[in-house]
Amino acid sequence: MGLRIFTILLLMVSFLGTAQKNAKDSLDLKLQQIYQQGSFNGFSVAVVNEKGILYENGIGWADVNLKRPYTSKTIQNIGSVSKTLVGIALLKAQELGRLKLDDPINQYLPFRVDNPNHPETPITIRHLASHTSTITDNGYYLQKNYILKPQQNLAGLVLELEDEQRLNPTDSVISMETYLKNVLTAQGKWYQKADFLTNKPGEIFEYSNVATALAAYVLERATGQPFNEFTKKYILKPLKMKASGWKFSEVDFSKYSRLYLSPEKGLPHYSLITYPDGNFITSAHDLGLYLNELIKGYNGHGKILSKESYREYFNPSLGAVHFVKRNEKNPYSDEYNIGVFIGFSYTGNIGHTGGDPGVASMLFFNPKTNIGRLLMVNTNINDKKGNDAFYGIWNALEQFQTQL
Template structure:
């Protein structure tokens, strides 16, 4: 074969490969465009003012986009860089932080929490039974959320115009003035300690610690507080150092002062009613503030970690994080209907749906969120909205958007 012939074959091969890549890219872009159109159609009823979606795998983000408005009045678009709090998906960060602290030799999951606490936490129905960090992380601590959790937890951001805004959400959640807020330590002490000013008979269940799953926001915050006492670092700083910075989640944080507030979305009680900006004393259980861009990086890392390739924890720690910790005997009312509920089984503050999906949901005033991945194909989905809903049309729209992501996710990986 002559040199000229070899040269011609090489050129034809390069052109063919280039055309093949070009064709594949065109097909992918067409699929993304089709997905965008279908999501717009699914959400055209306007029940959500703004939201963002994402599809990721262990290699990165396959699709992400914002829809609608972060600020209806000023017609400010909701994009994949818009930030807002995401509700209880925040709890998944607590699990990672506990395991990082364990790696650092600062604590062990099976340690009694009273080993670290400056006040004593005991279920009065079982005074001789220790509550451990693992109990908190698996929602089996027997600690529950009483009414004071909702009425004392939420506080208003300073320097905002409150004219015309409701300061009570759905008659249960009260937005308190910033100057009335107590520290996380006092908040927990008031709720959990015998004769604490907010301690009631509903604070602890009649189940022995470690026995029965009972979802607990306050138990999550207590776990974060134990971490603070064990490590000597505040929870927000610890997670920033060991999770956010390594993953380059640069737009994210736990408090308003941690983020660029210019990118923050307004939150809505319904499409026409704006809510005040608020924070939470128990911020580790639900007040993580992030963008879809950052949260996509996070979910991709979780998928990597599930497969033994994570970067922020060791293989052993990720294995523990994703290990189903409970059995059927730990549940009284097990959720075996919704595959996207974290209440069928749990790892270390990470949930499992009954069909095997791994992730978490979230909800707070003006916030709805869902983040799950399928361990069978290593593809994950995220949906965050800035408008509360509690009716059938809202539920149908939310899951309609979610289903569109599933419809296209494998098309974007082929």
């Protein structure tokens, strides 16, 4: 009897192993077919559950001219998916007793930030984290915030971006504190009263990169540590995200992908002055480790925050009253509801999207299945074909995720 059961178990394990291999091979093929459509030069993906990374892959080129392959270990900046780490960091600082989310931000700042339309209503850290601070992104965010990496060869690369967005010379860099003072204080040279909503803080959702950077700066003032060092200590090291960081000096630049305005047009390397809102540099592998932690945290098994902190992180804080127009169409829009810099779609998926010059990214998990997906692309999405390819990749991951 025992021998029969053992034989059956061996056959089941063999069958499952074969099924998983077939699913992986089929997914590999599907991703290659989408890549051959020519919308992106390179991308990487991962499928993750509470136990770990089920699948990771990189397709195409990290550098077309040098014929350097894009792999799951290739690194690049990921845009606004970075904001989810700001939320984790704020809750860790709260755990450490250095701040409280409902504290007024002026309790920590060396300069005052008030909505000039409602100076009597304090802006709190929670307002920043839920995008209800009434702080908006003015044109200077696109014009002044993107800085060229020093000592790079710019020959043949695109230096002029569309609309108001600019890549600024290396010597124009300023500190995040100086930038925030310039745009948020009445004495600042880029300050405009119109860049604050007429609503009171806490009333209306208005997505804000500047508010995210301000939240990270508040954390710096509260903890006495630079934001990048704080997150390295409390997020990256515990999760063994060894390839990741916020600045070029913190990563192995030989593994950094070239970014592309289109498949034919390469971009120079750049960074953001307000780096916490969108300049996290990582790989699909490292981001998979992070997504695994988020899924664990949602289910009460996370290791970098307490159960109580994760409950607050994942607590949807807004209602219909907070939205002028609520996104109820895209199942992977992060602007239907929000916790602490973590988004919820109308279907209940939890995560965030990201975009910057040459960057498109998505990271979401389904709390019902505890399966998550992530996608990082090194080429702008410029048209319907590119958009269809992006979501084609995303849907292919979903198609095979349960078989992996």
